[in-house]
Amino acid sequence: MSDDIKPWYKQFWPWFLIGLLLSSITFSLIYLAFSIRFYDGSVGGDYYERGLAINEQLAKQEHAQALGLAARLRVDNRTGDVVVDLAGPRQPERLHLALIFPTDSDFDRELTLQHVREGRYVTTLDEPLRHRWYLQLQPEAGEGAEWRLTGEASFPSDDEAELEPGL
Template identity: 25%
Template sequence: MKSSWYKEPWAWLVFILPFTAVVAGIATYIIANHEPDSLVVGDYYKKGKSINLEVSKVKQAQKLGMRFALQFKNNELVIKPTGIEKIFPLLNVNFFHPTQEGKDFYLALTPDGNGYFRHHFEENIDGKWKVTLTPFENHWKIHNTISLPQHDFIDLIPDPTKAQ
């Protein structure tokens, strides 16, 4: 007497293994594409070219002798030029949070009577930040990672190894 195929346990084992792999693959695909990682770059060549451009801007800042000192205490940011005589009509300051893109912000600061760039914040911005300084013309750049608050002035100097 012949039994039906669906009554055999080995037949189910042969069918269930590939079926499980297909279901796991579909689930993995759905999970991976549900919320793509915002840190992944699609056009690597274009990103590489822009990194090279940024490195040349940092080298330009180094060549010009650009140096600044930054202090943040009592919710006031103070940036002062050090070692350079040039007066800047505008300084672009970008703050990038290393893990939370929504906290990033930009400041366009003009100098006060002493040549210092100041900004008062309503709320505290403690923590680790990547700070980028550029002039209005955007022909040089200084990029550093800092931790706030800073009661003493810290130096911001151009370093081509940190350009990004």
């Protein structure tokens, strides 16, 4: 009974187990690098208050609906012009347009549009828009606005985006 026992480093199972260990370490380091590079923020400490504020946002949209407000938005990506035509009884001197990128808040933009004539507001973009955006139109920036119109659009596009009191 002379079995020829090979040394451990010439056998399959030790290398298989070492390979599993090294692959798990490698993938863990890759995931760590991705999580650091593409950090998407954390849940804010005031998440409960933000949740309660949803009722206020709905009230703003209901108020816009009661006023009969609606708007159309056009963006010319060649010139950077943003034109909003607001229909309704209220025509403030300026409007606040929030462009919200669905997946990364670093791309969000806030624009102030100036009233140029009856119901028409204009501003200019610094750089062209790409992909899909959520749109929020208010008479002033911040949470204190009286009403809000919402919509969504994909850019570049020659089509108009409709902004309505969404509920």
